[in-house]
Amino acid sequence: MKTVFSESPLLQAEGIEKRFGRVHACNDVSLDLYPGEVLGIVGESGSGKTTLLNILSGRIEPEAGVVEYAVREGGMRDVHQMGAAERRMLMRTDWAFVHQNPRDGLRMNVSAGGNVGERLMAVGARHYGQIRDTAVDWLQKVEMEAGRIDDLPRTFSGGMQQRLQIARNLVTRPRLAFMDEPTGGLDVSVQARLLDLLRGLVGDLGLAAIVVTHDLAVARHLSHRLAVMRRGEVVETGLTDQVLDDPQHPYTQLLVSSILKA
């Protein structure tokens, strides 16, 4: 895993607030992420981690607080103040979003190759042969048979759909990936394979990622740093193995001690 980080962050969030009725989903959350770094956000369901991910990625507006992103051209840009067109361009080029349910991130009535190629065409690729070659290359990167390129995603298993979603997202070589429970809903054997694949891709591409998961093993193997969320608040942050092996906050201790050992 990469362990050298630059001085300036890629993404920075300050004082994020969000309520849904009486539920305080994000309560004064601040965090930062550096190029090439993987930040895990852990906590039980309902702790606000998916809401936070959606706010960080510009998908929903916070009630207060600022999310800034270091654009390629240089300088920090407020994700929620930029225009719709600029944000859409970011989502197509610099960013990836991997949903827990691959159906939310794939076009189910378009072939596997089409799903990957579509992202390329969105950033201006026009040469059919090259698009198809790149799609084949990416299917192989995520360990899918090139022969399945013309098949529809619904003929794939859940694990294959998830790998296809990852290929579709990473084909444009983004700098930042947002992942919401990327291994959730998959069989344990498939999870290990996906985890290994993700770890390799993140390392090879120098990709930064924010990974929301309730699975502490996933967090341990993928992330450099962890943020632990409870009832909308980040209660503990730190080096991943330190947070998991020597948790300080009562809630983190409860979370870590509640895992059943196989």
Added chain:
Amino acid sequence: MEMLKLSGVAKTFQLHTQGGVSLPVMSGVNLTVSQGECLALTGASGVGKSTLMRMIYGNFKCAEGAILVRHGDEWLDLASAHPHAVLDARRRTIGYVSQFLRVLPRVATLDIVSEPARAQGVPDDAARAHAKDLLTRLRIPEALWSLSPITFSGGEQQRVNLARGFAARYPILLLDEPTASLDAENRQTVIEMIIEAREAGSALVGIFHDLEARKQITTHDLDLTVYAAA
């Protein structure tokens, strides 16, 4: 040259899930390790030997005192360092051979062993060649190199762990019972490897219940009993 300096290091575990019990382990620990030295941490089980090793690696939090490591040309206090600095120290400066191998399924033994050297910028070919030498020296059959060590025996896993620890040349190396669960032949090999590292100038800290190994390897020892918290 001094490589590692601890001053006033204390550790207390707060067990919030078990009635808020406060468990003081040690306080006021001072120690210094220089190049070419091997310090043995001694004392009865429970005195905090492994805890202190984990604190020196940044795996356990150090809330009181300073843990200074010579990182490149400067001293870095791991007790207060940013996680990024701790990761960088682990890449370049401090290695840790724990008692247990923790790896992802599906990753080949050779990749696991060569990874620390690659992380230090050693080219892939050279890192793999060195990893093969280490695995050969530690008698891991070549047929196993392309497999994940998850299904290996305890002794084999321990040797993979040791090979990984010696794959990169760390100025500071922490060894938690490096000869436990090894047969006589492998035990002797490991003792030789540790002595070579020490003579090459690494600063070593270890826990050795194996008294004969301790005598051969270490240059001085520190009984943690004197720092036991009341």
